[in-house]
Amino acid sequence: MTHYRLAHKLDTFCDLHRKAQKHIRSMIWQFYRDLNAYKRQPSRRRKAQMAARFDRIFKRRTGFAMLDRLLARLHANKAELLTVLDRPDIPLHTNGSENDIRCQVIRRKISGGTRSNRGRACRDAFLGLAKTCSKLGITFWDYLGDRLDIPNHPSVPPLPNLVRMRCATI
Secondary structure (H helix, E strand, C coil), X not given: CCCCCHHHHCCCCCHHHHHHHHHHHHHHHHHHHHHHHXXXXXXXXXXXXXXXXXXXXXXXXXXXXXXXXXXXXXXXXXXXXXXXXXXXXXXXCCHHHHHHHHXXXXXXXXXXXXXXXXXHHHHHHHHHHHHHHHHHCCCHHHHHHHHCCCCCCCCCCCHHHHHHHHHHCC
């Protein structure tokens, strides 16, 4: 839904543009609600209907040039935006991804960034490992302790193995 939010941020300067924007927004939100319904009960027939409806919404011309360009840009990303039709198990939003980088943004704001590309790469790697450990229910310190062979730390399997095992159970 992040991409669709762009239609809500456009500045309008006349009643015609406000009306077009309001209409497109209502169509997009109804489409989003119907995508959520599709996720609960997917079917081949409904998939085709949703894809055709996407085209009707995003190929539309409103007379508001900025909105029309935005709709065309979103339509160009149709395959990515409608991945959910093939994979109903994936989320329709990017909240998880945005949450994943939030700790990095906060760290950067507090510390003012890093002094080198190597420092940035190191920080990003460690924050990524810490976030992955957290998602897998492993303490980051146990993971590091095992990798650094610190005595009396629990054994932690390689993260790729844990991720594969987690995915296999879904």
